Amino acid sequence: MPRPDRAPLRWGIAMLALLAGCAGVDPQLAPARSDAPWRPPAAPPTEGFVLPPQPALAALPPTEDFDAAHVYTLPELVDLAQRHHPATRIAWIEALNAAQAEGVARNSWLPHLSASVLAGYQRRRGESEGRLLDVQSDGSGHAAVGVLSLQWLLFDFGERTALAEGARQGALAAGIGFTAVHQQLIESVCLAYYRLGAARSRIAVAQRALANSRQVLEAARARHAQGVGTVLDVAQARQGEAQAELARVQAQARERDAYHALVAALGISPLSPLQVAEAPAPRLDRSAEAPVERIVAEALARRPDVQAAHAALLASEAASRASEAASKPKVFLAASASRSTGAASVSALPGIGQQGPTLNLAGSGSGAGVFVGVTVPIFDGGLRESSQTQARQRVDAAAARLERAQQQAVQQIVAAQDALRSALASAEAAETLQSTAALMHDAALDAYRHGVGTVTAVALADTQLLEAGQALADARAAAQSAAVTLAFATGALGAAPR
Template sequence: MRNRMLTHQPDVLRPRPPSGRMFRLGTLAAGIVALLVGCGTPGVRGVAGTAPAPNVAWTPPRRPAAPPQPTPPPELPADLASRIAQLTLTDVIDIALRNNTATSAAWADARSAAASYGAAKGQYYPTVTGDGTATAIKRIASGGLLAAKQQSFGPTLNVSWLLLDFGGRSGSIGEAREALLAADWTHNATLQTVVLGVQQAYFLYMGTKALLDAQQTTLKEAQTNLEAAEQRHRVGLATIADVLQAKTALSQAQLALESTQGDLQTTRGALALSMGLPANVPYDIAVSPDTTAPLGIVESVDTLIARATRERPDLAAQRAVVEQARARVSVARSQALPSLSVGGSANQTYFVHNPPTPTPPPGNGYTATLTLSIPIFSGWSQIYDVKAASAAADAAALRAQGFEQQVVYQVFNAYYALRTSTQTVRTSRDLLESATESEQVALGRYKAGAGSLLDLLTAQAALASARAQAIQARFSWNSALAQLAHDVGILGLDGSSPLRMQTDTTGTGR
């Protein structure tokens, strides 16, 4: 029995890890997982921030149930909405200046610069601040002192005024002033650029529309030639080759007409875009016949270059930027020079009655200070700040000089482009007259049986080309005139050009 008792020992529980240890291990694992997840790409609106692999497209967040409403189209002025189907160049420019976002943004920049300039001028005036304080004090009895409570409140007026800083204040104000001038000149330049863009789009649309009318005339002539060739072939006066040549000419005229019809819609949409309107807005512009001879420029290119250097608004903006950079040099230099300022404060204190603690009567106080601040050492930072500002001013001056050279080239290029366009208009008119006479002679010979159909088709092809060249030359001259006025810096907001012009365009002198 004893042996049995010795051999059968009571069951011993296996050792188990403490519950606190298990909790620490779980917490550590969760922390490691959280750290790994945190090191990944952050999510955006419930989706992964990037694609999972370089060959997989990123899945964007779900869009809201209700799609955003489209932006309503710009409203037309009441005086133009009634005649949107028949606009003039002045109307088109007026709509563009009202709706174009570039002019609005430039105007907003100018207003922002004006507000910054007003804020900078505030440095000439003292700074006045007002404070209000309330204080509660409770003291326990200790060391022979009795317990006490005290509550007080009162206002404080603080004044500080910078008297002298050797150019720092005036430099920062001058910097803000030049920034305002640069923004204003940039606004003017933006207006002229918008007007130029509208004019170029307008003349391109008008030229395409006039070309379409000319090609419709060419198409009618080709149809007439085909009918005549078929009639002559039926009576035995023409071969089948003449009929096929007439059909080929008709197909070519039809193809050119269809291509120009597509170009017309494209240029029409571009003109609407320049006005700040949707491309599908219903509008139209009538092509007015222009039989006046193009005018030649009277002023020399050197005179116009000198005028551009005085009146180009974007060049004036560059020069204002140079002055702005030079004003920063004055500000940087003032940081290494002494400054003198005065300040002071005045306060009134009122006490709340807390018996049995004695209550002091109300009182007031003031302080006055005269401060002379002298920079001694700051790790040579002022020296490097001055060098940096001076180098930046030199860089701005060089950029302005380079821009002035670009202005000279632009005026030079636009001047001779206008002279070339003037001569091209005159030459294209002569070409059109001779081509018209040649076509009439060839048509008469063909009807009389003395000329071939090939001669007639050749003359009509030359006439169609002469019509297109005359139209292109005329509207290119208008665009060249607007470009020169813009490059000189005198393009009017109504599209007018104050350049001196003359009827005689045969001169070739400068």
């Protein structure tokens, strides 16, 4: 009896060994020790725990549509941020993806049509044993097969409708989130702009205080030269000048910090030489305050977070309906048409990423069939009941999140309105304080020049004038910021204040 051919078996074992060798781990992709530096494969050596540079990452893209010679106002800064901040592009892409998902859900009503074509060579070798003799067989043949298949879900008790409604609510929530991102961006740019304006006002106040302290020093020197002043007066005046100079330097440092915060809020390159226009003087008017009840009622109807929570509740309710419909029968239509040529026998077509259609073709021939079927889920170990329970619980959680969003909205609105009221009152008081401090400073300096005052009184008046000016700058910026915060809390911050 001849020995069976073991060449295919040896080839199969060799291929398996080769594949197993390819599945190994490259030791260069992981650190050798826990305390040793690591670097990527084929990278130049570096000192210590420092990664080698990647030149492709070193290029910082410039900000498009940016004019370094233009002085930007607040509305222009908001427009610049909306065009260049990465957060707006991310929210936009997420909204587009959600809309695509809603379109995919609506397309589930359409039939699924697929075509498969297979051509190749088939060979079979075998051996059969009998009582008296063994028979060896060897057969081969070429074949080509083409199949067109159709699958169409006709009725599913509303599962697809519920899934499409859930996807639609998800798309609406993404659009609401896109609007929320823009409102948050407008708020952050406005607040950074007002902080920069306050910092610039502090510089102006510090510069005026420095000029006043130098006038006091000149008066002290003049009195000392006339023999009516003392060295202590001159030294105290010099100390006041030094303190004013320190206040000016600190104000300039705060202005640079506020500038960098504004650039970060805009989302542009930090290397861009941005020129910002001076903030206009705020209009402090408390007569236009609306009742908080009316503000809350209007805000709850338009706040993005409340609308997003409501859309999430509707989406969870749709998912619950889809979960209930999934446990009911489904009616479907299936059809196929096939054609084969050659001498091979084919029972199924291999597929890529999906299961191929099942056939029973031998030799040359063709066939077609149309079927209507019903699938009825009978038992799955309680999986459907668990899914329905989870869906109902998600509905309850979404309802609770909506209630929490409404409560937080009311709290933020009430707090923002109180903050605005306090900021307006503080700004009015700061204006009065600044005017009285300026009057006191001028009177003290004039009295000292005429020999009826002291340098201590002048220094105290100078300090009080500086503090009053800084308090006024901060109070005005706080009032403007509080107005923006209230508009944001009510969901009405659709553009930059003008």
